[in-house]
Structure formats: C-alpha cells, structure tokens
Amino acid sequence: MANTFTRTLAALTGLLMFAAIYMTFVFVPTEAEQGIVQRIFYFHVPCAWVAFAAFGIVAISGIFYLWLGGQIWDDLGYTCAEIGMVFCTLVLVTGSIWARPIWGVWWTWDSRLTTTLILWLLYGGYLMLRAMAGDSPQVARFAAVIGIVAAADVPVIVVSVRLWRTIHPAVLITKQGQHGLTDPRMVATLLVALAAFTALFALLLLIRFASLRTRSRLAALERELNLIDAAAGDL
Amino acid sequence: MMDAPAIEARGLFKSFGAAPVLRGIDLAIAPGRALMIIGRNGAGKSTLLRLLAGLGAPNDGEVRLFGTPSRKLEAADRRRLGMLTHQSFLYPNLTARENLEFYCALYRVADSAAAIGRWLERVGLARFAAERVRAFSRGMEQRLALARALIHRPDALLMDEPFAALDPDGAELAATLIREALARGCAVALTAHRAFDLDAGRCTARELVRGRLLDAPANAASAERAEYPPAHPGVGAR
Amino acid sequence: MAGFVAVLRKDLTLELRGGESTLALVALSILILIVMVFALNPAGGAADAPIAAGALWVAMIFAGMAGAARTVLAERDNGCLRALYLSPLDRGAIFLAKLAAASIFMVVAEAAVVLMLVLFFNLDFDLRLVRMLPALALGLIGFAALATLLAAISGRVHAGDLLMPLLAVPMYVPALIAGVKASAAALGGAQWSAMGQWLRIMIAFDVLFVAAGFILFEHLLGED
Numbered sequence: 127m128a129n130t131f132t133r134t135l136a137a138l139t140g141l142l143m144f145a146a147i148y149m150t151f152v153f154v155p156t157e158a159e160q161g162i163v164q165r166i167f168y169f170h171v172p173c174a175w176v177a178f179a180a181f182g183i184v185a186i187s188g189i190f191y192l193w194l195g196g197q198i199w200d201d202l203g204y205t206c207a208e209i210g211m212v213f214c215t216l217v218l219v220t221g222s223i224w225a226r227p228i229w230g231v232w233w234t235w236d237s238r239l240t241t242t243l244i245l246w247l248l249y250g251g252y253l254m255l256r257a258m259a260g261d262s263p264q265v266a267r268f269a270a271v272i273g274i275v276a277a278a279d280v281p282v283i284v285v286s287v288r289l290w291r292t293i294h295p296a297v298l299i300t301k302q303g304q305h306g307l308t309d310p311r312m313v314a315t316l317l318v319a320l321a322a323f324t325a326l327f328a329l330l331l332l333i334r335f336a337s338l339r340t341r342s343r344l345a346a347l348e349r350e351l352n353l354i355d356a357a358a359g360d361l
Numbered sequence: 362m363m364d365a366p367a368i369e370a371r372g373l374f375k376s377f378g379a380a381p382v383l384r385g386i387d388l389a390i391a392p393g394r395a396l397m398i399i400g401r402n403g404a405g406k407s408t409l410l411r412l413l414a415g416l417g418a419p420n421d422g423e424v425r426l427f428g429t430p431s432r433k434l435e436a437a438d439r440r441r442l443g444m445l446t447h448q449s450f451l452y453p454n455l456t457a458r459e460n461l462e463f464y465c466a467l468y469r470v471a472d473s474a475a476a477i478g479r480w481l482e483r484v485g486l487a488r489f490a491a492e493r494v495r496a497f498s499r500g501m502e503q504r505l506a507l508a509r510a511l512i513h514r515p516d517a518l519l520m521d522e523p524f525a526a527l528d529p530d531g532a533e534l535a536a537t538l539i540r541e542a543l544a545r546g547c548a549v550a551l552t553a554h555r556a557f558d559l560d561a562g563r564c565t566a567r568e569l570v571r572g573r574l575l576d577a578p579a580n581a582a583s584a585e586r587a588e589y590p591p592a593h594p595g596v597g598a599r
Numbered sequence: 600m601a602g603f604v605a606v607l608r609k610d611l612t613l614e615l616r617g618g619e620s621t622l623a624l625v626a627l628s629i630l631i632l633i634v635m636v637f638a639l640n641p642a643g644g645a646a647d648a649p650i651a652a653g654a655l656w657v658a659m660i661f662a663g664m665a666g667a668a669r670t671v672l673a674e675r676d677n678g679c680l681r682a683l684y685l686s687p688l689d690r691g692a693i694f695l696a697k698l699a700a701a702s703i704f705m706v707v708a709e710a711a712v713v714l715m716l717v718l719f720f721n722l723d724f725d726l727r728l729v730r731m732l733p734a735l736a737l738g739l740i741g742f743a744a745l746a747t748l749l750a751a752i753s754g755r756v757h758a759g760d761l762l763m764p765l766l767a768v769p770m771y772v773p774a775l776i777a778g779v780k781a782s783a784a785a786l787g788g789a790q791w792s793a794m795g796q797w798l799r800i801m802i803a804f805d806v807l808f809v810a811a812g813f814i815l816f817e818h819l820l821g822e823d
C-alpha cells in the first residue's frame with residue numbers, strides 16, 4: 127500500500143498542511159471586523175470544497191457503476207461518501223465555532239449552513255444504507271442510485287434554501303460580503319489551504335480506496351479459495 | 362446439426378458471500394428439448410434457474426436466452442420467456458381470472474378472454490375462476506401458476522419444481538403441459554428432486570451436485586426408480 | 600402504455616378490494632394533524648396560516664412515507680415484483696404505474712386532510728384554499744415519485760423501514776420548503792404571483808424525481 131506515490135503524496139500533504147497552518151496563524155493579517163476568529167475561514171472553506179468534490183465523485187462513480195459495472199466504481203463511491211461525510215462534519219463544526227463569536231449563536235439557519243446540514247443528513251442516509259444493508263452487488267446498485275439522485279437534488283436544495291432565507295431574513299444578518307479578502311496575503315493563505323486540503327483529500331482517498339480494493343480482492347480470493355476447496359472435494 | 366440453443370449457460374459461477382453455490386455450470390437447451398436438473402434441497406437448483414432467467418447475476422460466466430445475455434433481454438425476448446418458481450407470482454386479492462387477465466395484458470396475449478377460459482379449464486380451475494387466489498390451496502395455486510407461466514406460449518420455460526404441491530392428477534397435468542410445450546418447440550429447464558420419465562425422446566436429466574452439473578443416466582426412464590442417495594454426504598446444506 | 604394501464608388498473612382494483620393504503624394514509628394524516636394542533640396550539644385567526652400550512656405538510660410527508668411506498672411493497676408478496684421485472688413491460692413504465700397509483704391514493708388522502716385542516720383551523724372554503732391546491736398537487740407527485748423510488752430499496756434491505764425516512768426527508772427538503780411557503784402564502788391570502796418561485800422549485804423537483812425514477816428504476820429492480 128505504502129508505495130512511492132503514496133509516500134510522496136503524504137510528504138506533500140504534510141508540507142502543504144504545515145504551510146497552511148503557518149500562514150493561517152502567523153502570516154495572514156487579522157481581519158479587521160471579525161478579528162482573530164476569522165482565521166477559521168482558511169480551514170472552513172477548504173473543508174467545504176473537499177466535501178463537495180467528494181460527493182460529486184460519489185455521483186459520478188455511481189453512474190459508472192450502473193453503466194459499466196465493476197466493483198472498483200462501487201469502492202470509489204463508498205470511499206468518497208465516507209471522506210465527504212468527514213469533511214462535511216468539519217464544515218458544520220468549524221462553521222459553528224465561527225458563528226458563535228461573530229453572530230452570537232452556535233447555529234443559525236443561514237442558507238449555507240442549512241444546505242450543508244441537509245447534505246450531511248443526505249449522505250448520512252447513504253452511509254446508513256451501506257452500513258445496515260451490508261455488502262452485495264444489489265446494495266451497491268441501491269447506493270449508486272442514491273448517490274446519483276442525491277447529487278442531482280443538491281442544486282434544487284441550494285436554490286430552495288436560499289430563497290427560503292431571503293424571503294424570511296434571519297435575525298442575524300449574514301453578510302457573506304465580509305469574506306471579502308481585502309489583503310493579497312489572505313488570498314495566498316486561502317489558496318495554500320485549499321491546496322493542502324485537496325492533497326489531504328487525495329491522500330485519504332488513496333489510502334481508503336486501496337483498503338476497500340484490498341477488501342474486495344480478499345472477498346474474491348475467499349470465493350476462489352472456497353471454489354478450490356470444493357473442487358478438491360470432487361476428487 | 363442442432364438448432365441454436367434457446368437457453369444457454371457457459372462457465373456459470375455463483376457464490377453467496379464466500380460460499381460457492383454454482384461452480385462452472387455449462388448447459389445448452391435447444392428448442393423443443395428439456396433439461397431436467399435433479400438435486401437435493403439446497404443443491405442450488407433455484408439459484409441456477411434464477412440466473413438463467415436473469416433475475417440474478419453470476420459472479421462469472423454467461424447466460425444467454427435466445428442468443429442474448431439474459432440480463433440485457435429486450436422486451437420482445439422477455440415476452441418469449443415463461444417462469445414458474447416456488448413463488449406463484451399471483452396476487453392473493455385478485456381472482457384466478459383477474460390474475461390471468463393481468464398477465465395476458467402484460468404479455469399482450471391475443472384473444473385473451475378465450476385463452477383464459479381455455480387455460481382455466483385446462484388446469485381444472487374453471488369452477489374457481491371468480492374465487493380470490495388467497496382462498497386457494499397450495500396445489501390450486503400451483504395449477505394457476507402453471508397457467509400463468511404458459512398462457513403467453515413462451516419459447517423458453519424455466520420451471521422450479523413444477524410438480525411441488527400437486528396431487529397425482531395435477532402432476533400428470535403438469536407433465537402433459539410440459540410435453541405439449543416441448544412438442545411445439547419450447548425449450549424447457551426444470552428442476553426436480555428425482556428424475557422420472559417426462560419425455561424420453563426430448564428430455565435429458567442431469568444432476569446438480571455440489572454446484573456442478575453431472576451427467577445423470579442418459580435415459581431418464583431408467584432413473585425413474587433410482588433413489589438418488591446423497592453422492593457426498595453432508596454437503597446438502599451448501 | 601398497455602402495460603402501464605394494466606398495472607395501474609390492477610393496483611386500483613386491489614386497493615378498492617381491501618387494500619389499506621388509502622385508509623391508512625387518511626387515518627395517519629389526520630392523527631398527525633391532531634398532534635400538530637396539540638403541539639402548536641393555534642390561536643385562531645389569520646396568524647395561523649403558516650402553522651396550518653406546516654401541519655398539513657408534516658402530515659403529508661409522514662403519512663406518505665408509510666402509505667405511498669405500499670404500492671411497491673405490496674408487489675413483494677408471492678414474488679410479483681420479480682414477475683414484473685421478467686415481464687416485457689418496460690421498467691420505467693412499472694415506475695410510472697406505481698407512481699400514478701401512489702399519487703391517486705395520496706390525492707384521496709390529502710382531500711380528507713385538507714377537509715380536516717379547514718375544520719381544525721377554522722379556515723373558510725374560499726379562494727385561499729384553491730390557491731393552495733397547485734402546491735399541494737406538485738408536492739404530492741414529487742413525494743410519490745420519491746417514495747416509489749425509495750420503496751424499491753427500503754422494501755428489500757435489512758431494516759429498510761428505518762432507512763426510508765432517513766433518505767426521504769433530506770431529499771424532500773426543497774419541495775417541503777417550497778410547499779410550506781406556497782401553502783402559507785395561499786392560506787394567508789397572497790396572490791398567485793407570490794407563489795410563482797415556489798411552484799417553480801416544486802416543478803423542478805418533480806421533473807427531477809420522476810425522470811430519475813423512470814431511468815433508474817430498472818437498476819433498483821435487479822437482484823443478485
């Protein structure tokens with residue numbers, strides 16, 4: 127598993143992550159209005175990016191699984207659903223930590239937070255299906271369908287939630303404009319953080335995917351071994 | 362030269378979890394021929410038929426019906442397939458006639474009213490045509506299921522223990538119906554616990570043992586009184 | 600088309616003949632409505648419009664979850680779902696027939712629920728109720744499509760009855776938001792124009808899930 131590529135990627139991820147942490151805590155200037163807590167932004171946004179990317183891959187691999195078959199697509203979809211779920215959770219947690227000092231509440235039905243929560247519930251359902259229904263090609267097809275439908279549903283969710291909030295403005299004004307990155311160092315920090323989290327995503331994907339592939343191959347080997355056993359019994 | 366097989370399987374492997382059920386099944390059934398698959402409980406007979414129908418996917422190997430992979434059968438070819446399983450595919454809250462009407466509509470049977478009357482007569486249920494299937498005995502349900510599986514005159518017929526739950530008359534009726542189907546060129550795969558003389562000229566019996574299809578006595582008639590003891594004790598549960 | 604009609608006719612026959620879907624839907628919807636009345640304690644008057652709309656939609660999705668899926672679940676008896684899969688009927692047509700049957704059952708149930716809503720919340724039978732109908736109809740079709748799609752899953756996996764709400768509710772969020780908003784606006788006396796954007800969302804949702812069910816149902820019906 128730990129081949130050269132994985133090791134290189136791990137080293138790269140570590141490097142980028144250190145850079146991102148350094149830039150977030152030391153290099154980047156403190157945002158004028160929100161103060162020190164705004165720095166969580168440099169983790170919050172990359173997490174959201176990774177979650178969205180992962181859920182996107184779930185849908186794409188679902189399409190490929192239904193179209194071409196092949197355990198590999200199912201393994202990829204499962205991997206990405208798990209990783210997406212982790213980062214989606216991080217988005218909610220960092221969002222909550224950020225909201226408390228700025229808006230004075232842990233949770234507000236801000237449109238982005240709400241959308242993230244719905245996504246979290248959606249893919250939680252997906253993972254529940256996989257956990258409860260077990261491993262079989264049939265469950266893999268079910269999961270593929272759910273993955274596709276969920277992703278197709280996301281734009282509708284985004285639009286509806288946004289309209290819902292515009293019509294009924296929150297008590298706490300959520301000026302997304304405050305993210306305005308006034309300083310070029312802020313942009314640089316965000317970019318490095320995005321790169322770091324993308325690399326982390328790739329690394330986690332690689333490791334977890336490899337382990338699922340191994341599990342699938344193991345199951346196939348076990349099947350074959352049983353076949354050989356049975357063939358020996360014929361003699 | 363034989364006709365191109367209507368039902369064909371090559372190198373069929375199927376495991377549930379890691380447990381092998383079918384281990385390299387090859388079979389080919391030409392139109393007008395029958396293959397009788399003999400096996401004990403749990404030998405994998407039903408699994409094999411399900412795979413042949415395209416209801417399940419094999420781990421390895423291929424099933425073809427009328428030359429097409431059975432999982433990718435077009436509607437026109439699905440119309441030519443008839444299946445009888447241990448589930449009757451009948452709606453308990455519909456009457457016998459309504460059940461047949463429904464399947465006639467699905468399979469677009471021409472002149473369905475006449476066909477339904479004929480078939481109800483044939484399977485001895487004409488008196489019960491207006492009764493709901495839920496009130497039927499298991500044997501009556503099996504008779505109706507026979508009519509249900511045959512009413513669209515399929516060209517390939519998969520029958521999982523067609524004689525189960527039938528009285529001697531019913532079993533004779535089922536055998537007659539199968540012979541008629543064979544005579545008009547239908548390919549038949551059926552399963553049974555023991556071989557018997559169905560149609561010596563057209564029927565081949567093979568035994569499913571431990572997931573493999575063995576050549577049973579070539580002359581099925583001679584196997585009529587054979588007891589089929591377990592060839593390998595203790596593997597029936599596989 | 601003939602197959603679609605056959606399946607739908609068969610489902611309606613079965614339902615008239617002591618199928619419990621519609622009755623259960625009505626009973627459950629009314630119970631949920633009563634629970635909502637107790638929980639929210641409406642004061643009476645115009646301020647209740649959003650509460651009434653909310654109660655109506657909660658009743659619809661939770662009763663629908665139990666009822667709309669039944670058209671698919673009923674096919675499991677005696678392996679009839681397999682029979683449909685093996686038949687020449689297009690698998691998309693199976694979905695549409697099941698969706699149509701579920702929609703019809705839900706329409707009947709919702710008619711009863713709206714009646715109860717008028718009684719419980721002291722509404723008037725006037726244009727405001729009529730303005731609510733498009734949202735209700737769209738929401739109902741969307742939910743029937745979603746429930747039919749998911750029933751093919753929930754009916755055939757371990758603990759599927761638990762999975763149904765876990766998957767259905769988050770997916771239904773857009774239609775739920777739009778439906779509640781449009782209904783509240785209608786009951787509050789708003790004009791058609793105020794509902795346009797919500798109805799558009801519901802149409803998008805319906806198109807998405809009917810199309811998804813039509814295309815993907817085949818993959819859900821297959822077995823191992």
